[in-house]
Amino acid sequence: MGVTTPAGENGHDAERGLAEEASRLADIARELRDSASTLISRTWNEEQALRQRALALDSDLRRLQSAIDSAVKNGSLDPKNAEKMDEELYRTRCVLSDTDVAFLLPSKAHGRFLKMFLGPVDVRAPRKEYQLKVKEEYNKYRDRTAILFLLFPSTLLVLRSWIWNGCFPALPVQLYQAWLLFLYTSLALRENVLRVNGSDIRPWWIYHHYCAMLMALVSLTWEIKGQPDCAYKQRGVQLFLAWAMMQGVAMLLQNRYQRQRLYTRIALGKAKRMDVVWGETAGVQGQLWLLCPILFILQVFEAYVGMLLLRTALVGAVSEWQVIVCGILLVVMAVVNFINTVQTLVAKSRVKAKIKRSKSK
Template identity: 65%
Template sequence: MERTTELSSAEEGVSKVLERGRLLQEEASSLTTRWTRDADVLSQQAVALLSDITSLKAEINNASEKDEITQPVAQKLEEELYKLQKMMYDGDTASLLPSKANGYFLRMLLGSVNVRATRKDGRYKVKEEYNAYRDRTAVMFLTFPVILLILKNQVWNGCFPALPVQIYQSWLLFFYTSLALRENILRVNGSDIRPWWVYHHYCAMLMALVSLTWGIQGHPSCTRKQQGVRLFLGWAVMQGVAMLLQNRYQRQRLYTRIALGKAGRMDVVWGETAGVKGQLWVLYPLLFILQGFQFFIGLLLLRTAVLEVSFEWQVVACGLLLIIMAVGNFVNTVATLVAKAKIKAKMKKKGKQMLHRMTSKKVS
């Protein structure tokens, strides 16, 4: 009798738990339905608001050109609209805006999984991890080739063994692949990374992969065989120094722009996308030297392929990739300088117009 009572009590407990679970599932399903419906409504409102902001910017610009409103008023209105737009992209509203589709690179590595963070703190975490990764790897980018060059002269009698160089090339493949992956995720989450820098990392990934199959031993003259490797390591040292300087200058500049409301919290800097006054005289000459050196190494490898009786196909592939990356970097650097010059000229023109109007009012 006692056993029967225990069984009926257990059955009653299981029945109650099952009922609670069913009710909880129904409530959760109802909540999800309501959230989806409300999110769709808010998403339509957010898209419409962005469209209105774009229309208002064009209207303000036309009114300013026709002198229907003064330049200070137009500038103030544009700044207010810019702050509103940044607030939408940086705040919780960003999760309601249409997201960029995963590119081919993300689909190839991750499939069609959604990599967009729904909360703003999650997006900021992705960006901060990216910046921290850049800082860590910049030190490694500089240290690794320096160690190889020192060991070449002190331990290896002027000739690189194949294994240490292949380890470095494997690290480069991992480095550029992880950078490209992180940058694609950042772009999906609203960052303003220029497409060229992602393409640049694709080229660098391909070059690292090709160089892994390039035998650097077996030639009667070790110095002649490994000339391209030595030059590339020398360029890598210079690139590491430039990366450290860029990270320092650009991080400070980005924080300042965010504080002034001229950049969003999800914006990042890479390459020549930002700078301070001293950077123009320190970093840009170094960057142009690096690009010229990179172009020279590419030409040297192609020249070797033409002059040598027997050569590896990797020589031609690496030479072409280096030239493509050097030209692309140069074009983007020049484009950045031109954009900065246009902004300065526009500000100078606005200043002259304001001064002319103030002078005219005083005369009248």
Template identity: 75%
Template sequence: MNGAGGGGGADGDVSGPPSKGIDDEVRRVVEQAKELQDAASSLIARTSNEENSIRQRAVSLDATIRRLRSSIDSQLGQRLIDPKLADKLEEELQRARCIMVDGDASAFFPSVPQGRLLRMFLGPINVRASRKDVQLKVKEEYNSYRDRTALLFLLFPASLLVLRSWIWGGCLPAFPVQLYQAWLLFLYTGLALRENILRVNGSDIRSWWIYHHYCAMIMALVSLTWEIKGQPDCAQKQRGVQLFLQWAILQGVAMLLQNRYQRQRLYTRIALGKAKRMDVVWGETAGVDGQLWLLCPILFVLQGFEAYVGLLLLKTAFVGQISEWQVVFCGTLLVLMAVGNFVNTVQTLAAKSKFKAKMKRSKTKHGNAVKGDNNSPTPQTL
């Protein structure tokens, strides 16, 4: 009994020291956690102060650039400065701003307010990336999304029209058409979300293209409720649907050309300091004249065809062949989008023409400066 009691006491003595050791280690861990928290808080405070200082410098420098631009425009309007010198100064200011916006300093500029679409889908979440590599990854994903959807935009309606002629006896079933309309809703919603995120991260996407995708989203949503008429007289009832699918094929071709040409143009402008890496240019701003001669007719034909489809839908509604409200709504929306696309394209081409005239004056000045020097390189055409 005594031996058993002694053994019990021995066991208690053995278990004591390990327990005390664990207790001491836990206390050390707690102290280390507090020290780590204090160090992290101190670092965040120092970093926050430095960030505020850099942010103020970035905002101040951006305001200075805007003031200088306004001053140059004012002096140019009053003819107090030579136009060639004004162009040169404007180009230097643009290059300086591209340096800031394309570099790590871009994270310290005030963020663009998020659009209602982002707030509606994501809530009050900040989607601005603080690192430039993350911003560029967002843009590359946007470009990849456009490449993928351009191919589908071409193949999906083409498949429907081929199956209509070969299998469905000239009459489109309702389900495949509604499936295509549902895909259009997904497509334009994805584009609008990505473009809003790009704008928050410093891209210069034109507002019209985002509004255009809003209109396309609404039209796709409304068209899902549009009953697809079949026999009898299927060809007449589905005339608007057939024309819309044909227009979509042409749109897919134009999107493929745009995606190819716009990247060539944007890379050139980035290399020259004329654009930011987060910028997105559209097909009508493609680089060389040969590309414009190819794209511009396609774009204007697309816009005319879009308006024609819209007017055809309105005509079928007003003459009583198809009286659903969806026909009137989609027809009106197509006409409005065609007009908006045409106006935006003309404005872009006018801006491009003005830019090319400015570059021509700059090259003429440069050519006069190096005239007679046979070893001087020839200025490259943009």
């Protein structure tokens, strides 16, 4: 009695071995925790030191830029030399904003739109490679949506003539309007994220998508009336789909040609890798002869559709409030798009004239 059997000894040994292994793993976990805390603390201190240097350099660049501008206004600095200094300062700022140093500098405010959809979440990517992935995904998304922007309305117009006897059913049109709402919302979200991560997107291009979101949302509540007089009642829908097809053609041309130009500007140090194509307000000399007529026709047609909707509401044929709101939004977007396009052309002509003057001298 009281003698331990071999089976009992083996059981106690196995239990002791498991307890020792659990204790060993717990010690490793505590050691790993302490090492990680030490590393994070050291990294944070080094990051703060680098952040102070980056902020100081950014402040020096701003101060030097202000001094150059003041010297040009006072006449104490030759404009040619000032232009060379400006180019050098821009390249220096690109070194800060187009590398991992950008994470050390204060980011742009997220804005109410991002906070409304995502809440108080920081969407700034910690590494430049992640930021570039966000930009590349945005470009791919624009390419895909440009094709859909062209195919979706053209399919509806073809079916209207061949199958629907000249009268749109409500469901396909409302599905298209729901897709437009999703499209413009996703574009606005992606562009706001790009701005937070250092992309130079013109504010109006984002506001344009806000207006388009509102128009798509309002049009979802717009009753699609059928017979009798279907062609007259749906004239605005038909013109809007025709305008959407033209918009798709313009988007395809811009995505193809302007991105090539953007890559060239990045290689020359005149643009940042996070910059993107500016929608309807950019162009280069080789494509202006092709794009500008399309853009102006598109803007005039957009304003015409808006005025047609307003006239339809005023004469009482279709007096719903949705018609009035969509008409106003189309006119506003057309006018501001036209102003932005003209401003871009004027700026490009000034740059071209400056280059000619420098070559002649």
